[in-house]
Amino acid sequence: MLLAMAAIVGIVAPSALIALSMSALLGTVLPRGLARIAAVLVWLWIQFSTPLIPVPTLNGTAFNLVGDTVTAGFFDGNPIYAPDGPLSYQSEPWSAALSLVWQLALIFVLLAVGSRLAETLRQR
Template sequence: MTLIGLARTHSRVARRQKALWFTAIPLTAFATLLAAISPARPGTGGIEDLAFSGQIIAILTGIAYAAAFTDFFTASAELGMHELEASTPIPGGLLRTARVLGAFSVVIAPAVAVLLAMGLVQTISGHPWSLPGALAVTATVVAPAALIAMALSGVAGALLPAALGRIVAVLLWFFLIFSSSLLPLPTPNGTLFSVIGDAIVTGWFGADPMYPASGPLAFDGTPLGAAVSLVLQLVIVFALLLAGSWLAERTRKR
């Protein structure tokens, strides 16, 4: 079976998670409304608005994904599927990649639909590059954040009991996306490691960041800085996926 075929199978499995839809779709809708009425909205009617909306969607839907994927790495063992997977001639790396792609294709669908709809409205209003811009924002801002939230949830679920892992994953997500002077803890916000895409929207889309650049690892608002930030986020995703797979495999062997 090809990677695409395996990913489709895992996509069908993910689509059956009603709890995911009941949280992701309302949160996407709420994020869209919040982005539309927020006084911080750029209001240019162009890609800056798309970038801002993509950030709000990434922040809020990440809460749903952090809560929904605690069994991401352990589900196959709980359902007895790991023995079947181990007996197939398909490499383990291909199976894990298909599992990620299948679930991700479901996770990203609401954001793609909303941003493309916004891009279409902007195109009709005279901004011809808005549809490509909507896809670019989805790929560079929303997608990495969603993958980090999913992988973070899966690692928490592999380390802890499901209920506790869900709570821990959501709390960690809030730590990653919010900064406050009331809690003077170092966070990735304002740096190249920001998971809400500040370095990317400033460097590639000309939008203002939600948090100002700060610290020795501050982003500089350049296209190169945006590229470095995106690569760092993808490295984090890869590291979390590897850690989650290793923890799940180690647990199965006990």
């Protein structure tokens, strides 16, 4: 039970907060319907990449948003996307902690930029 709660807090919650903050940011600059579609498309690009369509993503790097680094570092799990390239990570707790810090910083930046844009647009 405790391990499941840790997995939710370390893997699911940051991903959900990134999706919410990205959607909020897009909602401030785009019309509502278009913002929803754009948020889903960006989220699909972030989460699901395939070797069949060679589009660069953060998957397989220390900056991934899927939770691979946290899964491998804290829970000794196998990553969905194998680490490769110059930004690859090692399956250690310090890399998992660094990944969580990166995700929390991204959440903060997305919310701060979205809030600032919303305030600017409201004052017009």
